[in-house]
Amino acid sequence: MEKPKEQQKRNKLVIVCSKGSLDMAYPPLMLATTAAAMGMEVDLYFTFWGMSMINKKTIDSLKISPVGNAALPMPNILGMIPGMTAMMTSMMQKKIQKVKMPSIKEMIATAKESGVRFHACSNTMDMMGVKKEDLIPEVDDIIGAATYLELASEDAITLFI
Amino acid sequence: MEKPKEQQKRNKLVIVCSKGSLDMAYPPLMLATTAAAMGMEVDLYFTFWGMSMINKKTIDSLKISPVGNAALPMPNILGMIPGMTAMMTSMMQKKIQKVKMPSIKEMIATAKESGVRFHACSNTMDMMGVKKEDLIPEVDDIIGAATYLELASEDAITLFI
Amino acid sequence: MEKPKEQQKRNKLVIVCSKGSLDMAYPPLMLATTAAAMGMEVDLYFTFWGMSMINKKTIDSLKISPVGNAALPMPNILGMIPGMTAMMTSMMQKKIQKVKMPSIKEMIATAKESGVRFHACSNTMDMMGVKKEDLIPEVDDIIGAATYLELASEDAITLFI
Numbered sequence: 001m002e003k004p005k006e007q008q009k010r011n012k013l014v015i016v017c018s019k020g021s022l023d024m025a026y027p028p029l030m031l032a033t034t035a036a037a038m039g040m041e042v043d044l045y046f047t048f049w050g051m052s053m054i055n056k057k058t059i060d061s062l063k064i065s066p067v068g069n070a071a072l073p074m075p076n077i078l079g080m081i082p083g084m085t086a087m088m089t090s091m092m093q094k095k096i097q098k099v100k101m102p103s104i105k106e107m108i109a110t111a112k113e114s115g116v117r118f119h120a121c122s123n124t125m126d127m128m129g130v131k132k133e134d135l136i137p138e139v140d141d142i143i144g145a146a147t148y149l150e151l152a153s154e155d156a157i158t159l160f161i
Numbered sequence: 162m163e164k165p166k167e168q169q170k171r172n173k174l175v176i177v178c179s180k181g182s183l184d185m186a187y188p189p190l191m192l193a194t195t196a197a198a199m200g201m202e203v204d205l206y207f208t209f210w211g212m213s214m215i216n217k218k219t220i221d222s223l224k225i226s227p228v229g230n231a232a233l234p235m236p237n238i239l240g241m242i243p244g245m246t247a248m249m250t251s252m253m254q255k256k257i258q259k260v261k262m263p264s265i266k267e268m269i270a271t272a273k274e275s276g277v278r279f280h281a282c283s284n285t286m287d288m289m290g291v292k293k294e295d296l297i298p299e300v301d302d303i304i305g306a307a308t309y310l311e312l313a314s315e316d317a318i319t320l321f322i
Numbered sequence: 323m324e325k326p327k328e329q330q331k332r333n334k335l336v337i338v339c340s341k342g343s344l345d346m347a348y349p350p351l352m353l354a355t356t357a358a359a360m361g362m363e364v365d366l367y368f369t370f371w372g373m374s375m376i377n378k379k380t381i382d383s384l385k386i387s388p389v390g391n392a393a394l395p396m397p398n399i400l401g402m403i404p405g406m407t408a409m410m411t412s413m414m415q416k417k418i419q420k421v422k423m424p425s426i427k428e429m430i431a432t433a434k435e436s437g438v439r440f441h442a443c444s445n446t447m448d449m450m451g452v453k454k455e456d457l458i459p460e461v462d463d464i465i466g467a468a469t470y471l472e473l474a475s476e477d478a479i480t481l482f483i
Binding site for chain 2 (some may be wrong): 323478482
């Protein structure tokens with residue numbers, strides 16, 4: 001017996017943000033902002049390298065990761081030439097400006113205004129020596145894996161980015 | 162009160178394909194084809210570097226990403242020696258042939274025949290300047306994050322690869 | 323009509339472990355152990371580079387992947403200087419010891435004791451030439467994608483790491 005259609009619709013999105021590169025910072029924020037605009041509850045859990053996205057010291061210096069990207073010219077060599085990542089990051093930032101995509105900082109502000117909740121991983125902070133005062137003001141709280149799992153278990157769409 | 166067993170079984174798989182490397186192109190296609198063979202509904206949403214998998218210009222030149230792979234000899238050095246990624250890609254392709262694994266192009270054709278749906282991300286296309294005519298014919302449509310979220314919210318198994 | 327709260331709680335976690343780097347080995351094990359401690363059923367499915375985590379030959383030599391990590395100094399250069407990954411791996415291991423985080427081997431033992439189930443991907447074993455006797459004793463069985471999907475379809479929290 002199938003569940004009636006109304007019961008199947010999930011209205012919650014819980015994303016683990018684990019990467020510190022510019023290219024993997026956009027997807028969770030774009031999904032979060034879109035989901036919030038659709039009326040969904042959204043929680044972002046920043047862990048490991050993802051801490052870079054909510055750390056005042058690093059939020060403005062995220063770089064793209066050229067590895068394994070066959071869509072760009074000479075993907076194998078890019079990572080090996082000093083300055084290439086910087087050049088590609090600058091190219092990507094120009095494209096982002098051209099299509100009027102906001103910066104990571106702006107996307108975080110927009111997401112926050114839409115009601116997206118920001119959670120920092122306590123374990124990662126201990127391991128990396130990140131202090132509470134290093135975090136951007138948009139962060140709601142510092143939580144552990146158990147609290148993340150509580151959020152994810154509430155019939156949410158779950159993603160690990 | 163637990164849901165009866167029949168209600169718990171989900172029959173839908175929705176995967177975000179965000180990587181452009183050969184090694185991360187196989188997992189979504191293998192899962193998609195297997196799920197379709199089991200009678201599940203399957204949607205693949207290609208975004209960011211994942212666009213390489215459905216772009217005619219790049220589909221045949223995906224490379225493997227050696228970084229962080231401790232299963233291969235000298236993982237730290239591999240990425241730094243010119244020609245090593247090419248050599249490893251060729252090694253992986255030989256292994257793929259040896260175990261009779263199909264190519265990415267063949268896997269996409271098989272997945273399509275099994276009913277898997279292919280969605281290109283509109284935002285990524287704008288940002289990377291990919292045109293509709295650049296996409297392989299297997300692509301069903303070009304959608305935004307909101308449509309992806311609609312698909313994911315229908316009680317699907319969700320993965321971000 | 324919303325489902326009553328008790329029905330919404332999911333009590334199962336199914337993670338695909340696809341990476342072979344030290345930094346991406348911790349998150350699935352930390353989530354798995356925490357979930358098991360909370361009384362959840364947990365299944366880990368090791369595929370592609372994730373095989374490194376359950377292969378006796380590689381489990382003790384996982385390295386961190388410096389690419390795309392803006393939280394560390396000079397992320398762009400790190401991957402290009404021979405010895406830097408080794409140095410960063412050693413730095414991370416020291417931090418891990420300082421905050422008394424267990425090693426991967428110890429985390430796997432703890433997870434196993436808590437009831438976490440370990441599944442090796444049959445396809446990956448064929449492709450990489452990994453034999454059953456290469457696997458650590460904690461591995462419960464060797465399964466294919468169909469069995470993974472069966473596990474994931476049982477209303478589990480699903481993640482691809």
